[in-house]
Structure formats: C-alpha cells, structure tokens
Amino acid sequence: MSITDVDRPVAVEPAAIRVWVAERMIYFELTDGRVIGFPADRFRILKGATDEQLQQVTLRLNGFALRWEELDEDITVPGIVAGKFQLAQ
Numbered sequence: 001m002s003i004t005d006v007d008r009p010v011a012v013e014p015a016a017i018r019v020w021v022a023e024r025m026i027y028f029e030l031t032d033g034r035v036i037g038f039p040a041d042r043f044r045i046l047k048g049a050t051d052e053q054l055q056q057v058t059l060r061l062n063g064f065a066l067r068w069e070e071l072d073e074d075i076t077v078p079g080i081v082a083g084k085f086q087l088a089q
Contacts, residue, residue, distance in 0.1 A: 014081045015063035021054045028059075028066065028077065042085040045073045 016028040026046075027037040040046040040054055049071055060067040066075045 013064065013078045016059055016066070016077045017063055019057050019059055019066055021051075021057060024051065024054065026054070026057065026066065028080075030077075030081075031063070036081060038080055038085070042087050043073070043075065044086055045071050047087070 014030045014032070014034075017031055019026065019028040021027070021040075024040045025037050026040055027035055029035050040049065046054065046068070049068070053068065053070055056068055056070055058067050058069070059065070060074070064077050066077065066080075067073070
C-alpha cells in the first residue's frame with residue numbers, strides 16, 4: 001500500500017529567469033513571478049565594481065546563481081531570497 005501526503009508543502013528552491021541592473025541595484029525575476037532586488041553595495045566585490053562591470057551579470061546553474069565573470073563573483077539566488085548578504089546595510 002502506498003500513501004501520498006498531498007497536504008504537506010514541498011519546498012522548492014527559487015530560481016531566476018532573468019536578471020538586470022539599474023542604478024547599482026541588482027534585480028532578478030523568479031520563476032513564480034516575484035521580483036527581488038538588492039543593492040550591489042551589500043557584497044564586497046560588487047561594492048568596488050564599476051557600473052559597467054555590474055551590468056555584465058549573467059544567470060548560471062539554471063537560474064540558481066548570478067555570475068560576474070570579469071569580477072570572478074558568484075552569488076546564489078536562494079541565498080539572496082533568504083536575505084544572506086556579506087555586508088550590513
């Protein structure tokens with residue numbers, strides 16, 4: 001006999017479908033339609049980046065990470081959604 005618990009919520013890690021930068025804020029849209037934004041200055045490497053360098057962000061790992069190749073910086077989407085930042089606001 002098999003039992004299926006349909007009332008228990010299933011945790012799904014958030015993934016981004018697009019990312020963009022505007023006025024030193026990094027934004028990404030999640031698969032569920034939410035848009036999350038955070039200031040670049042909340043991360044050491046991004047804080048020192050030029051506006052042009054910030055614009056070079058790409059999505060990696062099927063939308064689970066943000067990547068700045070020139071800066072050699074990776075930030076996880078689930079980490080941002082959970083509010084995990086390097087620097088205090």
